[in-house]
Amino acid sequence: MEKTVSGVTITLVRGDIASQPDIEAVVNAANAQLRIGGGVAGAIHRAAGPGLEEECMPLAPIRPGEAVITGAHNLPNDFVIHCLGPVYGRDRPEARLLADCYKNALRLAEENRISSIAFPAISAGAFGYPLKEAAEVAVTTIFEVVPDLQHVERIRFVLYAESDLEIFGTVLSSLEP
Numbered sequence: 165m166e167k168t169v170s171g172v173t174i175t176l177v178r179g180d181i182a183s184q185p186d187i188e189a190v191v192n193a194a195n196a197q198l199r200i201g202g203g204v205a206g207a208i209h210r211a212a213g214p215g216l217e218e219e220c221m222p223l224a225p226i227r228p229g230e231a232v233i234t235g236a237h238n239l240p241n242d243f244v245i246h247c248l249g250p251v252y253g254r255d256r257p258e259a260r261l262l263a264d265c266y267k268n269a270l271r272l273a274e275e276n277r278i279s280s281i282a283f284p285a286i287s288a289g290a291f292g293y294p295l296k297e298a299a300e301v302a303v304t305t306i307f308e309v310v311p312d313l314q315h316v317e318r319i320r321f322v323l324y325a326e327s328d329l330e331i332f333g334t335v336l337s338s339l340e341p
Contacts, residue, residue, distance in 0.1 A: 167336055167337075169310045173318050174320075175319075175321070176320075177320060177322055178328075179322050183211075188279055189236075189245050191247055191283045192205055192244050192284075198224040199224075203289045203290055212236060212239045215238070219237070220232075229250070231246060232246050242278070243276065247269050247286055248265070249265050251292065259301050262287055266302055270306075279316060280319075280320070282319075282322050283322070284321075284322055285321070286298070286302070288328070300335050303332070306319060
């Protein structure tokens with residue numbers, strides 16, 4: 165699925181966030197210490213190699229809603245933007261902290277003149293955020309931010325499961341810019 169909002173193309177694909185060779189920056193659903201973990205963080209760190217963790221060490225810890233940027237190392241991208249999403253039911257207010265992840269990632273993309281960025285469903289895995297609510301926060305926040313973007317031209321959501329893709333698709337098609 166694809167939608168253009170304020171000249172920015174937003175697409176949804178099913179796939180592996182660590183395998184997006186046509187994207188300048190991928191977003192890591194990171195842990196506070198920016199270390200290898202499970203899910204997205206594990207996939208990105210394994211594909212990037214040990215240099216990524218070394219570059220991350222002085223940047224940690226980060227708090228929910230914060231984002232930092234590093235090189236991509238062995239990934240086919242130029243950058244990794246690491247965001248710490250909220251743990252659902254613990255980090256409050258969850259929706260604002262999750263929205264801050266997307267806003268801060270896009271701010272870093274703008275500051276670094278990045279034209280394309282790929283997001284996973286931040287906080288929707290091990291951090292327990294209900295997927296439909298996470299999708300609503302993600303897409304609504306993107307719609308709010310895109311009118312102000314100067315450099316970002318393509319935003320991709322890379323979703324792991326077909327059911328995730330369907331939920332994000334429903335949310336994306338229901339919203340108007």
